[in-house]
Amino acid sequence: MKRLSAVLDRYKDKKNALKCPTNAKVPKAYKHSNGGCCVDEKTVLYLCDRYIRAEYGRRGTQAVRAYKYTGSVIVLSVENALWAQEVWMQRNGIINYINALCGGTVVSKVVTEMR
Numbered sequence: 001m002k003r004l005s006a007v008l009d010r011y012k013d014k015k016n017a018l019k020c021p022t023n024a025k026v027p028k029a030y031k032h033s034n035g036g037c038c039v040d041e042k043t044v045l046y047l048c049d050r051y052i053r054a055e056y057g058r059r060g061t062q063a064v065r066a067y068k069y070t071g072s073v074i075v076l077s078v079e080n081a082l083w084a085q086e087v088w089m090q091r092n093g094i095i096n097y098i099n100a101l102c103g104g105t106v107v108s109k110v111v112t113e114m115r
Contacts, residue, residue, distance in 0.1 A: 045066045051097045062079070064077070064083050073107075073108070073109045076111070076113070078115065087112050094107070095109075
């Protein structure tokens, strides 16, 4: 949460900033298309990796990687079917975690792909 706040504070005094629902100013380029939270792809992928690290530790971060975010879908690359099943069971937790930190509906679906 501290890193996300630091990223959003960086754009506080920019001329092209808009008011975000999270009460922080961010550039227009980061305005989400559905009017939700103003985050970019790297922020969403970082928050997903942070959730995986907190939930599964070092082994989980080696086996599961968030590598793509398009629209409201986040794609996770998994090492094997066991990790794909674990991510599938925890998908609501991932979605709720990211949306709660961002203050809006940023992610609505989690998809897994085998490496």
